[in-house]
Amino acid sequence: MVGADEEISAADAPTIVELSADDVLRARTDAVANAGLGRKADHLLEVRGLSTHFFTPDGVVQAVDDVTFNVGYGETLGLVGESGCGKSVSALSIARLVPDPPGRIVSGSILFDGIDVLKLSTEDMRKLRGKEIGFIFQDPLTSLNPTLTIGYQIGEAIKEHMGLSSKAAQERITELLAKVGIPRPKDRLNDYPFQFSGGMRQRVMIAIALSCDPKLILADEPTTALDVTIQAQILELIQRLSSEFGTAVLLITHDLGIAAGMCDRVNVMYAGRIVETGTVDTLFENPRMPYAWGLLDSLPRIDDVRGDRLRTIEGMPPLLIAPPKACRFAPRCDYARDICVNSEPELTPRAEPEHAARCWATEPGGWIG
Amino acid sequence: MATNTTVVGTRVAKPKATSGPWREAAGRLVKNKLAVVGLVIVALFLFCGIFGPLIAPWPYQVQDLQAVFANGNRPLPPLSPNHILGTDQLGRDLLSRLLDGARISVTVAFVVQAVIILIGVPIGALAGWFGGRIDNFLMRLTDVIYAFPDLLFIILLSVAFRETAFGQALDGLFLVFVAIGLVGWVTVARLTRGQLLSLKETEFVEAAKAIGVSDRKIVTRHLLPNGMGPIIVAVTLGIPVAILAEATLAYIGIGVQPPRASWGSLIAEGQKFIRSEPHLVLFPAIFIALALIGFTFLGDGLRDALDPKLKGKQ
Numbered sequence: 001m002v003g004a005d006e007e008i009s010a011a012d013a014p015t016i017v018e019l020s021a022d023d024v025l026r027a028r029t030d031a032v033a034n035a036g037l038g039r040k041a042d043h044l045l046e047v048r049g050l051s052t053h054f055f056t057p058d059g060v061v062q063a064v065d066d067v068t069f070n071v072g073y074g075e076t077l078g079l080v081g082e083s084g085c086g087k088s089v090s091a092l093s094i095a096r097l098v099p100d101p102p103g104r105i106v107s108g109s110i111l112f113d114g115i116d117v118l119k120l121s122t123e124d125m126r127k128l129r130g131k132e133i134g135f136i137f138q139d140p141l142t143s144l145n146p147t148l149t150i151g152y153q154i155g156e157a158i159k160e161h162m163g164l165s166s167k168a169a170q171e172r173i174t175e176l177l178a179k180v181g182i183p184r185p186k187d188r189l190n191d192y193p194f195q196f197s198g199g200m201r202q203r204v205m206i207a208i209a210l211s212c213d214p215k216l217i218l219a220d221e222p223t224t225a226l227d228v229t230i231q232a233q234i235l236e237l238i239q240r241l242s243s244e245f246g247t248a249v250l251l252i253t254h255d256l257g258i259a260a261g262m263c264d265r266v267n268v269m270y271a272g273r274i275v276e277t278g279t280v281d282t283l284f285e286n287p288r289m290p291y292a293w294g295l296l297d298s299l300p301r302i303d304d305v306r307g308d309r310l311r312t313i314e315g316m317p318p319l320l321i322a323p324p325k326a327c328r329f330a331p332r333c334d335y336a337r338d339i340c341v342n343s344e345p346e347l348t349p350r351a352e353p354e355h356a357a358r359c360w361a362t363e364p365g366g367w368i369g
Numbered sequence: 370m371a372t373n374t375t376v377v378g379t380r381v382a383k384p385k386a387t388s389g390p391w392r393e394a395a396g397r398l399v400k401n402k403l404a405v406v407g408l409v410i411v412a413l414f415l416f417c418g419i420f421g422p423l424i425a426p427w428p429y430q431v432q433d434l435q436a437v438f439a440n441g442n443r444p445l446p447p448l449s450p451n452h453i454l455g456t457d458q459l460g461r462d463l464l465s466r467l468l469d470g471a472r473i474s475v476t477v478a479f480v481v482q483a484v485i486i487l488i489g490v491p492i493g494a495l496a497g498w499f500g501g502r503i504d505n506f507l508m509r510l511t512d513v514i515y516a517f518p519d520l521l522f523i524i525l526l527s528v529a530f531r532e533t534a535f536g537q538a539l540d541g542l543f544l545v546f547v548a549i550g551l552v553g554w555v556t557v558a559r560l561t562r563g564q565l566l567s568l569k570e571t572e573f574v575e576a577a578k579a580i581g582v583s584d585r586k587i588v589t590r591h592l593l594p595n596g597m598g599p600i601i602v603a604v605t606l607g608i609p610v611a612i613l614a615e616a617t618l619a620y621i622g623i624g625v626q627p628p629r630a631s632w633g634s635l636i637a638e639g640q641k642f643i644r645s646e647p648h649l650v651l652f653p654a655i656f657i658a659l660a661l662i663g664f665t666f667l668g669d670g671l672r673d674a675l676d677p678k679l680k681g682k683q
Contacts, residue, residue, distance in 0.1 A: 142571065
């Protein structure tokens, strides 16, 4: 594993912002192949029938409803969808960070490296977080404590989980800061978050997430709060480091461009459910669910005529209090027929391997071929 | 001489000394004139309290009976030889007694606040962090304490324990400290709870949870330092309240016992001669007022310095 790491970093180090797709693919394939050493299960993460509900005064919000997916060792899985589709809640559920009350995981199982996460005691769960599962949050401006130094905040997980001496910890913190591309890392250990720019802070967050060599990183819209140039750098950094360490990434984003560039497979979520899943190639070439078409179609294109309106999906996602037994996208769907509002489709396989969609119209015998 | 063209500015600027949020607050504090006035008064007060007996012209209990006798058995007026602020009826030097009183007030100010912090912060932190039933129970407890008449409680406590070792400790002062502290922690507890309630929803707390930081560390390293500002302000503004409480108790004869002199008991003794010798009341009153003003100015300044967003809104 160590040997493979070196190989990858040697091949990878000179490319800082622009990576050729082949490089990434090769590095990733190697990393994925190696990441499984000592694996305890078929997949690093197996989420089965996960339902997370929020018990509010207005009713039970079924934020995540019967969601099933896997993340392989070293794999990057994208979770895409509009705001309020349950992407973040899925990630929080995996780390058992759903605020309770009002939220609660009501059913399902989450197997992380063979461990049933939902059965762990609070204390064991705490030991898993940060050590095996890293978390990168959306807004680096508010995710760092303003009164503590960067060095302390990166060292927190290391001290908590790795039991290093303070000198060894200090060295590791410096090394991590260098890894995420902070210049003069030694001088910056005692700086406070306000002395860092947004992009730098997100780099620090990545350093924190990676601090204990986790097997999985949950990245919840890691670049949404950053501007586009910084965004590219941060994504490249996540990609490079996850390859280097063989870390699996669950990348949550609403930006399909990011998902296409970063992920091996993509799950499209809508209204608390996975509506389509597939490898990046199949999903982007041949989406089998009108919602995915809509998402793809609403991306601005380089050949768009200036002054034209951007394309959108009309309407809003439904409220998730007592959703009807029907396709949840039907009210916004141009292709909806009676069956769509009368019964709910299942997530069924499509022609390509690993490709599945939840849509009556594209099922075999459906009205869209 | 004209060839003296030393290139300046090529040296790489040395990285600025790290300045945390606390240092920034200190910078804002010293820019505030009233706060600096408060700081100076507080510094003087502390100096008197700590080094008072060393700089006092006389020990506080020594009687200059000859001088009083020469004055027709009346307290010496201010500016008398050997007694700048005069003496009381027993010939004890007023300045020396005021300095001893300062020592009592300083001790009261800090020990009472320590008691308040030791009780108030943990209770508030527990209530705010755990919420639910624990919060409910602790907050009802503070409501009860809050509703209880302070003075009555302190007097009852003092009277009940006066004869015990507990009541005799530190010339009877210990009891006063504890009594004032026991009724005073309520504000700090409520404040701490409020701070924690709002801070525990912040993302950096979630981020800390996400890397497996223990609850205890989240509260002590993440939440309390962030919520410390208002607590520091409350504690600073609580000091004059404690000083006043001690003076009030001393005035009605509870707490420090003669021959020691608290500012409150000096006023009580001096008021017998208020018509003929007003300085015996005036000087202790001035000392009390100055101490209160000093801490109040400092507290207000701290509030502005620690929460710059608040400035000008109150």
